[in-house]
Amino acid sequence: MPETMTQGPDAHVHGGGDAVLVASDLVKYYPIKGGVLRRTVGQVKAVDGVSFTLHRGETLGVVGESGCGKSTLGRLLMRLEEPTSGQLEFEGVDMYAQRGRSMRKLRRDIQIVFQDPYTSLNPRMTVGDIVGEPFEIHADVVPKGGRRKAVQDLLDLVGLNPEHINRYPHQFSGGQRQRIGIARGIALNPKVLICDEPVSALDVSVQAQVVNLMAKLQQELGLSYVFIAHDLSVVRHISDRVAVMYLGKIVELGTEDEIYSYPTHPYTQALLSAVPVPDPTLRGHRQQIVLTGDVPSPANPPSGCRFHTRCWKAQEVCSTQDPELIDRPDGRSGHQSACHFAQVERILETVDLSHPQQRATTSSFEPTDQPPHDPIP
Ligand SMILES: Nc1ncnc2c1ncn2[C@@H]1O[C@H](COP(=O)(O)OP(=O)(O)OP(=O)(O)O)[C@@H](O)[C@H]1O
Numbered sequence: 001m002p003e004t005m006t007q008g009p010d011a012h013v014h015g016g017g018d019a020v021l022v023a024s025d026l027v028k029y030y031p032i033k034g035g036v037l038r039r040t041v042g043q044v045k046a047v048d049g050v051s052f053t054l055h056r057g058e059t060l061g062v063v064g065e066s067g068c069g070k071s072t073l074g075r076l077l078m079r080l081e082e083p084t085s086g087q088l089e090f091e092g093v094d095m096y097a098q099r100g101r102s103m104r105k106l107r108r109d110i111q112i113v114f115q116d117p118y119t120s121l122n123p124r125m126t127v128g129d130i131v132g133e134p135f136e137i138h139a140d141v142v143p144k145g146g147r148r149k150a151v152q153d154l155l156d157l158v159g160l161n162p163e164h165i166n167r168y169p170h171q172f173s174g175g176q177r178q179r180i181g182i183a184r185g186i187a188l189n190p191k192v193l194i195c196d197e198p199v200s201a202l203d204v205s206v207q208a209q210v211v212n213l214m215a216k217l218q219q220e221l222g223l224s225y226v227f228i229a230h231d232l233s234v235v236r237h238i239s240d241r242v243a244v245m246y247l248g249k250i251v252e253l254g255t256e257d258e259i260y261s262y263p264t265h266p267y268t269q270a271l272l273s274a275v276p277v278p279d280p281t282l283r284g285h286r287q288q289i290v291l292t293g294d295v296p297s298p299a300n301p302p303s304g305c306r307f308h309t310r311c312w313k314a315q316e317v318c319s320t321q322d323p324e325l326i327d328r329p330d331g332r333s334g335h336q337s338a339c340h341f342a343q344v345e346r347i348l349e350t351v352d353l354s355h356p357q358q359r360a361t362t363s364s365f366e367p368t369d370q371p372p373h374d375p376i377p
Pocket residue numbers: 030031044045046064065066067068069070071072073230298
């Protein structure tokens with residue numbers, strides 16, 4: 001890791017590797033317009049002070065309930081949106097200061113895969129046109145004569161039949177469409193892939209295949225992933241570290257082991273207690289935490305700790321003092337948690353990870369014996 005990066009927001013948590021993306025205090029507020037004059041009457045605090053470092057070859061899982069700001073964060077990381085404030089460095093370059101040609105060049109290095117393979121692909125374009133479109137935008141990457149072959153190679157790489165290059169999206173199943181989206185995402189040989197719920201719209205069995213494909217591509221291409229999901233079980237298999245978000249902020253950030261086995265934030269503990277356990281004989285063993293109340297509006301987040309309106313551990317200080325995301329004890333070396341009363345609760349401790357059936361309860365993504373891709377309907 002370069003010397004300049006050792007002071008990054010969470011550089012100490014991750015052992016090795018260079019920093020690729022460094023987000024510092026990212027904020028995105030959307031104005032709420034009201035009245036006949038369409039004046040700004042409030043602000044939706046979609047992302048409200050997010051800092052982290054993404055290292056080369058690493059996957060950072062980002063998890064949280066609907067509306068907590070995950071997609072907004074993903075768009076900020078690609079500069080599809082300008083931040084209200086904050087900094088973003090890509091390989092040491094200040095992303096938000098770039099203009100014109102230098103920004104266009106940076107865009108090649110950070111690509112996105114969207115959640116819904118049914119709506120994110122243009123139904124009137126062939127698969128070849130969809131996957132090859134980035135080559136039209138960045139014409140210098142592959143010369144015109146070589147583009148068809150480049151697209152076929154990409155289809156092959158993601159487990160699709162290169163001969164299907166002239167087919168349309170509706171001729172493919174959901175999992176295959178997501179493979180098309182991934183092929184497009186990696187076409188320009190990016191360094192970072194932002195994956196915004198890439199498997200949430202797919203059946204569980206197909207989810208496993210697509211996640212396994214993404215893990216394989218990461219190894220082969222040396223990609224770094226920001227992998228967004230609303231469910232902790234989805235990101236476990238692929239994440240090196242996980243950031244748990246609540247109402248625009250990261251509330252806990254640690255290695256996969258720290259988050260799943262030594263969680264210290266009550267919100268993470270509640271999410272873990274909701275990870276599905278298919279084996280009914282094990283369900284009774286696990287601590288169940290049922291969160292009461294709805295997620296508060298990000299236009300009017302609670303004072304102090306934003307989680308205090310739903311937290312069973314809340315005390316008076318929680319409604320007045322916003323807890324910082326800092327290293328807090330977890331019984332081992334400690335990791336980042338934003339709770340005044342951070343304390344380890346081993347929610348999944350009754351699940352013996354050496355037992356295959358139990359293993360499946362905490363990690364849904366064991367390699368399957370399924371064919372490499374689902375058949376065309
Ligand atoms: N362009 C926009 N204009 C106004 N508000 C927005 C805009 N985009 C997002 N928001 C609001 O910002 C908040 C965060 O939204 P975001 O889509 O980032 O959440 P999310 O965590 O991705 O949710 P989901 O899990 O449902 O995809 C929400 O309250 C949302 O309504």
